[in-house]
Amino acid sequence: MKIVVVDYGVGNIHSAIKGLKRFTDNVVLSEDPAEIRAASALVLPGQGAFKTGMEGLRVRGLLEEVKQAAAAGKPILGICLGAQLLLAKGFEFGEHEGLGLLPGKVAHFPALQDGAKIPHMGWNAIEEPTPGKWKGTALEGLRSGAEMYFVHSYILQPTDPAHVLATTLYGGLRFPSVIGKGNMIGCQFHPEKSGEGGLRIIRNFVELI
Amino acid sequence: MKPRVIPRLDIKGSNVVKGIHMEGLRIVGEPRELARKYYEQGADELIAMDIVASLYGRSPDFDLMRSIANELFIPLTMGGGIQSLHDINNFLRAGADKVAINTFAVRRPELLAEAVRQFGSQCIVLSVEAKRDGADSWEAYVDGGREHSGKDAIAWIKQALELGVGEILLTSVDFDGTRKGFDMELLAAVASFCPVPVVIHGGAKDSASLAQAIIEGKADAVCAASILHYDEWTIGDLKKELEDTGIPVRVSDRNGGGHPSSANL
Numbered sequence: 001m002k003i004v005v006v007d008y009g010v011g012n013i014h015s016a017i018k019g020l021k022r023f024t025d026n027v028v029l030s031e032d033p034a035e036i037r038a039a040s041a042l043v044l045p046g047q048g049a050f051k052t053g054m055e056g057l058r059v060r061g062l063l064e065e066v067k068q069a070a071a072a073g074k075p076i077l078g079i080c081l082g083a084q085l086l087l088a089k090g091f092e093f094g095e096h097e098g099l100g101l102l103p104g105k106v107a108h109f110p111a112l113q114d115g116a117k118i119p120h121m122g123w124n125a126i127e128e129p130t131p132g133k134w135k136g137t138a139l140e141g142l143r144s145g146a147e148m149y150f151v152h153s154y155i156l157q158p159t160d161p162a163h164v165l166a167t168t169l170y171g172g173l174r175f176p177s178v179i180g181k182g183n184m185i186g187c188q189f190h191p192e193k194s195g196e197g198g199l200r201i202i203r204n205f206v207e208l209i
Numbered sequence: 210m211k212p213r214v215i216p217r218l219d220i221k222g223s224n225v226v227k228g229i230h231m232e233g234l235r236i237v238g239e240p241r242e243l244a245r246k247y248y249e250q251g252a253d254e255l256i257a258m259d260i261v262a263s264l265y266g267r268s269p270d271f272d273l274m275r276s277i278a279n280e281l282f283i284p285l286t287m288g289g290g291i292q293s294l295h296d297i298n299n300f301l302r303a304g305a306d307k308v309a310i311n312t313f314a315v316r317r318p319e320l321l322a323e324a325v326r327q328f329g330s331q332c333i334v335l336s337v338e339a340k341r342d343g344a345d346s347w348e349a350y351v352d353g354g355r356e357h358s359g360k361d362a363i364a365w366i367k368q369a370l371e372l373g374v375g376e377i378l379l380t381s382v383d384f385d386g387t388r389k390g391f392d393m394e395l396l397a398a399v400a401s402f403c404p405v406p407v408v409i410h411g412g413a414k415d416s417a418s419l420a421q422a423i424i425e426g427k428a429d430a431v432c433a434a435s436i437l438h439y440d441e442w443t444i445g446d447l448k449k450e451l452e453d454t455g456i457p458v459r460v461s462d463r464n465g466g467g468h469p470s471s472a473n474l
Contacts (some may be wrong), residue, residue, distance in 0.1 A: 011301070012301075012306075014302070014304065015278075015306075017306060018278075018279060018282075018304070019282060085313075093242075093347070117405075119331055121210075121254060121331055121375075122210040122211070123210065123211060123213070123459045124210070147459045147460065147461075149283070149284055151306075151331055174317055191305065192282060193282060193284050194282065194283075194285060195248075195251075195282055195283055196461070198282060199282055
């Protein structure tokens with residue numbers, strides 16, 4: 001087994017590696033297409049703008065590699081920006097094409113109630129949309145309502161409700177905080193910064209490989 | 210957002226230290242050990258500051274900071290002696306999520322604007338060391354609470370907000386290390402206008418003092434050091450008593466409250 005954390009030139013990638021290394025030594029950071037092709041699972045970490053992220057993948061020749069890994073059913077974990085890139089389109093600083101591994105888009109938070117500030121930053125609960133939804137996913141074993149650490153201004157909007165694995169309530173808005181399908185999962189929050197609950201997700205992901 | 214409970218490690222050399230009014234520093238423990246302990250107790254975040262870096266005009270020990278970060282899986286604010294974007298980058302590479310800047314921002318406020326442009330507001334925390342100098346006024350101190358800056362703390366915070374800082378770490382030099390409760394007047398003076406989260410620090414006494422800062426003082430987060438270092442309180446006990454008084458806190462049970470035995474792994 002080899003997990004490749006994809007280095008595509010955006011920030012905040014080291015803490016993801018640190019989290020994975022709690023559970024396995026088979027983790028490498030790489031921007032090399034061949035190494036990514038040979039991986040048994042991919043992690044797309046990252047923080048930053050949608051366009052910068054896609055551009056970072058493109059210039060390194062990694063767009064096709066990530067798409068093929070998904071087509072082959074390899075486990076993929078997207079974190080924050082990495083989760084957003086899984087969707088088809090982003091609307092941060094203009095309209096941009098995403099990886100399109102899931103239909104849907106990434107859009108700015110709409111106006112929120114109760115003076116809720118943007119970015120949405122801090123601990124908030126993730127909830128299971130329907131009982132049993134987390135079974136067999138990296139969220140298995142978590143309590144619905146477990147709190148995770150968020151820092152974001154844009155939200156995941158998958159087209160198909162079946163791709164919403166968890167939701168979070170903020171400023172009167174319930175938005176998808178985890179999306180996924182098959183072996184692919186994208187977390188809007190940072191599991192590697194979310195204490196033991198977040199580590200549980202990382203451990204589950206590693207054990208599902 | 211739920212109020213956060215944040216332990217603070219003041220670091221000098223290779224030790225965690227603590228004084229009173231930011232003076233008379235005593236060694237209270239080993240950084241990694243204390244960081245680990247507070248993580249396990251359920252800290253929502255952790256602040257680690259090299260408190261002599263700016264005074265001695267030297268770089269913080271980034272290896273030590275990295276070793277602290279490696280113990281923890283919660284957000285970290287780090288700081289001490291930050292003079293440049295390069296220093297900020299080094300802290301982020303060491304594992305910080307946010308950096309706290311005081312002395313060199315007071316000397317050159319433009320540093321804050323540059324830092325916000327480069328790293329985003331969410332990453333830049335203004336650390337203010339305020340010491341009362343009048344009935345309703347406080348002076349911002351620098352170099353670990355030792356030196357006058359000549360700046361009015363409230364005016365300085367307003368200026369820094371204009372420059373885009375995303376959070377205020379508000380320390381009362383008068384109350385620091387005294388364990389007599391927070392400076393509620395200072396907190397009120399800042400919370401009354403501040404649109405970004407305020408972390409109050411200096412004087413944490415018990416859970417009631419934290420509750421007062423949160424409810425009356427409108428603090429977004431409460432920072433504690435002495436009462437934790439000297440084992441008068443654990444973070445778990447503080448949070449439990451906050452919850453008992455009706456203040457929602459993050460429940461930091463293992464596995465996010467799940468039951469590992471029921472998982473099909």
